[in-house]
Amino acid sequence: MNIPLKLGRGSSASSGGPVPLLALGTFAVGTDAFVVAGFLPELADDLDVSTSTAGLSVTVFAIGYALLSPVLAAVTATVPRRRLLVTALLVLGIANLGSALAPGFVALLASRVLAAAGAAAYTPNAGVAASSLVPAERRGRALALVVSGLTVATAVGVPLGGLASRVMGWRPALGLVAGLCLLVAAGLMVLLPRLPGGPRVPLGTRLAVLRVPSVRLILPVTVLGMAAAYTAYAYAVPVFAALDVTGGAVQQMLFLYGVGAIVGAQSSGRLTDRFGGTAVLLTGYTAMAGTLLALGALVLTGASPVILVALLTWVWGASTWCQTPPQQHRLMAAAPEDASLVVALNSSGIYVGIGLGTLIGGLGGGASWMFLSGAALAILTAVFLTTIRPVSRR
Known part of the structure; x- marks a missing residue:
């Protein structure tokens, strides 16, 4: 409005x-x-x-x-x-x-x-x-x-x-x-x-859109996808240290992550218009899972070539923030008359995912756990995405 x-x-x-x-x-x-x-x-x-x-x-x-x-x-x-x-x-x-x-x-x-x-x-x-x-x-x-x-x-x-x-x-x-x-x-x-x-719009009215079955099926993708990305990101300094990246180099890696985030967010909107939200999301979650698995493997093997870590960090940022435009697109298609409300709920879902991922990442206490648990969540998100079939409200 x-x-x-x-x-x-x-x-x-x-x-x-x-x-x-x-x-x-x-x-x-x-x-x-x-x-x-x-x-x-x-x-x-x-x-x-x-x-x-x-x-x-x-x-x-x-x-x-x-x-x-x-x-x-x-x-x-x-x-x-x-x-x-x-x-x-x-x-x-x-x-x-x-x-x-x-x-x-x-x-x-x-x-x-x-x-x-x-x-x-x-x-x-x-x-x-x-x-x-x-x-x-x-x-x-x-x-x-x-x-x-x-x-x-x-x-x-x-x-x-x-x-x-x-x-x-x-x-x-x-x-x-x-x-x-x-x-x-x-x-x-x-x-x-x-x-x-x-x-004035009562809270119950704002949340009534959750009664739409498709919205209830789409929002968990946001939560799971962001959780996958944030099992390690909230602990960026110690996980990069486990990859032999310390001091000022950590800030450079965080900058690369951010550049990837901008590219992912900007490009995914255009790609969603061309290929559809589900295809873009599936590509993003596949890339995220592969990236986090690779980073976890580097931690476990002790081999951390800086160029490879930099490339993987860039993809990590891009795959994390490519989620928002296609998810908003899918939600607005599911409940077009409540577009502003579902977009707001998607924002809440992003932060629930960040909080959940940070909590899960802290449970294991090690960089390998943070990366590998994130990869597992990314795979789970991709499986959930391909098995649900939300439809627009008529």
């Missing part, structure tokens, strides 16, 4: 001037969501917990985002968009300051739940606001720009966060993320025109 725009003084509906600032906000959200992977061992050492236990900080953020997103969407539906977006970024910034100053692991987990609330309130509403700021013929580009902030954060934000933690420590790194959130909040307060809220 596009919300009518009420312009403030000096604003222009055609300029879309605040749209890049909204995209910078989603970049901050994406960096916050994934940056912990860049300094997990340092965080674990400082708070006197194991690396697998420290991974729970990723799990609680992901699960918190998934559970809070539909609830906050229902509760805040009528709140004016500028007020909601600014408040969400303030919450996210304060939560990151809390994480940076956390005296212990329990306090860190509490701050990550608060950060998840801010992220869950910001991301979907930033897209709605961006589409309301520009003419109809430019709304697709505005929405793509805002969403790209999350993808770019995967490519740039996580390596930069890891680099910052190496230079100044993980606490100042989270402080920088907090500063970015607060800076964008101040910018939106000044530049974003007044945008009214939408109609």
Whole structure:
């Protein structure tokens, strides 16, 4: 739904001037969501917990985002968009300051739940606001720009966060993320025109689409596929160390992963239009399974040629983030009249998968387990994908 725009003084509906600032906000959200992977061992050492236990900080953020997103969407539906977006970024910034100053692991987990609330309130509403700021013929580009902030954060934000933690420590790194959130909040307060809220939609109405059988069959693919990718990614630093990649080279590998993520996300949409979502997903899960099996084999054999590790890391990123466009396509075909709701549920499914994968990866405690369990989940996802036959609602 596009919300009518009420312009403030000096604003222009055609300029879309605040749209890049909204995209910078989603970049901050994406960096916050994934940056912990860049300094997990340092965080674990400082708070006197194991690396697998420290991974729970990723799990609680992901699960918190998934559970809070539909609830906050229902509760805040009528709140004016500028007020909601600014408040969400303030919450996210304060939560990151809390994480940076956390005296212990329990306090860190509490701050990550608060950060998840801010992220869950910001991301979907930033897209709605961006589409309301520009003419109809430019709304697709505005929405793509805002969403790209999350993808770019995967490519740039996580390596930069890891680099910052190496230079100044993980606490100042989270402080920088907090500063970015607060800076964008101040910018939106000044530049974003007044945008009214939408109609109130009860939570039960938002979740009613889950009664559609095809939607219930498609969403588990998102959860399983993202879980497969994140059994190892949340523990990127120790798993790369097991592949003899340490120090600054880890940031280079994370950057390659991010570049692969951008290529996978951008190309899978066009490929879905040409070959269909199921074919693209099956190719992606096959590539992911093969990549994770290969990385696990390298850990077990102790042979880790850097060029091969770099290539496999790139494919890992591409196969992880090629999932979203075809999954959204399949969901919208299954329930076309509820397109916005199923896309939102798919976003929740992504974060459930991230949380589940991080939890599974931490169970074994070793890099080989993380890679091989991810490969097993990718194979399971491919099998599930080929055995279900969802149909569109008539």
